[in-house]
Amino acid sequence: MKAAKALVFPVVLIILAEIGARAGGPSDSVAPPSEIFATFLDALRDGSLLAATRDTLISAFAGLLVGAGLGLAVGLALGSIRTLDRLLELALELLRPVPSVAVIPIALVALGFGYSLEIAIVAVACFWPLLILSRAAVRGVEPRLIEVARALRLSPLQETLKIVAPAALPRIFVAFRLAAGVSLVVAVTVEIAVNPQGLGYEAMTAGQALRPALMLAYVAWIGVVGYALNVLLILAQHRLFGQAGRVEAAR
Amino acid sequence: MNGSEPALIEFREVDLAFGDHLVLGKLSFAVRRGEVVCMVGSSGSGKTTALRVASGLIRPTRGEVTFAGAPVRGPRRDVAIVFQDYSKALLPWRRAAGNVALALEAMGAPRAERRDRIAALLKRVGLAAFADKYPSQMSGGMQQRLQIARCLAQEPAALMMDEPFGALDEMTRQTLQDEMLDIARGTGATIFFVTHDLEEAIYLGDRVIGLKPHPGRVGVELAVDLPRPRNQVTTRESPEFLRLRHKLYDFIYASESGART
């Protein structure tokens, strides 16, 4: 019942779009949903859609691994070592507000067009959420548990492995999930702005070639990929962490 | 305070069902103008529901609820409700004075008068020194006083009080009970007071109505003939108080074991 209600609005919108687009006659900028879907199937069949998807996902994923990995490492260090945290606080506060897209020109000069450019920007974008949230996750470990570790006289390594890491893991996974969303968004953005590859680029090219159905097919597909990725990661989170994960998952 | 006074609030054979579950069944009682009527009952007897019906927050499934002779169609400004969860009924983003002001704003009171009226009300409930504090900076008892102040700002004909002191500690509760009696005497407002504390009910009321559960209906009605002003120590020790207390306890015990069978 709830699912049915949720579908009413989008279905109505799609129907309205269909009628509206058809009524306006052939156009350079809009296309009816039926045509969009047909074009989507064509692009799927001839492999161009999948190739572009692959390009975008490779860059996004690689950037995520690099950026989130670095962010996690630094975040864990900052969370555990108060002195380091305090010393670096100002430096990080000055660097963080720089939007990842602003780094595009620097990376462009250094790396040229292609995968490395995109991976670099995605990495920058994913670095910060992981740093902030993993630091918070470490800091947020129940102090009582740390006291237990001290009482049991665990070595720093044991304390990290047996107490801190498992306690912080659910929140770190949530950070990772957020960063994954960011990685896709940033990858597509870089493609739209400068990089001649991937889903964003295909959408832009289709638009410039006055092929609205193809352009909108790519735009819609980008949405579907983003949504699917999010759903997959939420499922993974529930599988891995069950109730413990659910408590932490404040979207 | 005697039988010839007209009824301000009247319930006539009121049924209230939530889905299939009948919470109140043929509930009939009256509250006269100027009276303090306390309603007690075991858990699930529907006393809070009765208060919410009397306040106009819920419509009865069957039967009639009237206020000053006219049928109750919804909440009204001159029927103020003092909720048990006081912190949720106050605006956390306004200071004490601002919270009281809300009632005056709703009533469209002239701006020039507001400051003085708010000051007087806060003084009446003992919060004059806390006018510029936020609710989060006040204790539970103070927050409840603030809610009462806002309710008094509505210049109510009737005060509906839903276990208002239930969440407070014993000392604060007794202080507020006496303050409430003071206010009642001063304003002459009619008070409908729901509580699970039998002694509180006798201490405060002119009459105590006990509800039988499943469904909620009147089981016992006691007239409280204790002298006013009441006193926390002497009144509670008086033979009449103890007699009434005994009667009420027996009633509650009987209705609870009845419910169990």
Add this chain to the structure above:
Amino acid sequence: MRALGWRLAGLAVVAALIALWGEIAALKLVSPVFLPTPARVWTALEHGFSQSDLGAKLVGTVSHMLGGWAAASIAGVALGALIGSSKAAREYIAPTLEFLRPLPASAVIPVAIALFGLTPQMALGVIAFGSIWPVLLAATRGFAAIEPRLVEVERVLGLTCWQGVVKISLPSAAPDILAGLRLGLTVSLILAVVCEMIAGLDGLGQWVLLAARAYKSADIFAGVALLGAIGVVANAGLSVVEARALRWRAPSAR
């Protein structure tokens, strides 16, 4: 006092890092084409403001960002109020909104270009469209979560619809709305930069891209530094507003 000590130490760390940067650049460990010295960046900033139009570009980006964000915020709060307050609206519309949430706002750029061309209107539309989502979702959540007891108080006091919105609903939803506004501002800055890059609009996005094409690394860094500065100032501004608006919060509830 101790806090001040740490702040100064942090400042020393920043100074040390800049010095390190200067050393690496001076020793040409990284090509000066990619990494200018701090001194050259500073010169580029001075030069840009005094002899070139860096100032105009800065104003351009800020106005694009703020214009789109302001429009989106007002619309977002208004729509969020409508959707959040109505149970029916929430059941029918909210799931679609949740579905659209993880979508890249930049993906709408090709569509906007197709509809409006490479114009400032296109940019404004894109920025507004992108930054409305966080505000809309936050406002919907805020308006949906109003304490039911306060709604009853509203009924008892006989507040008019408008009074209810202004005196109770808006302040109640304010914490959520402010969080959404903050996110929206971040999005609007990013989209402003991207639109400037693509559409050649007057702004820092265009400045840094042109500098990249001309291999003027000092100019690039100068532009990037300014963009970072915009981010800092914008966030700080919002923090001040937030602190003032939410000062009634009990210290634990943050």
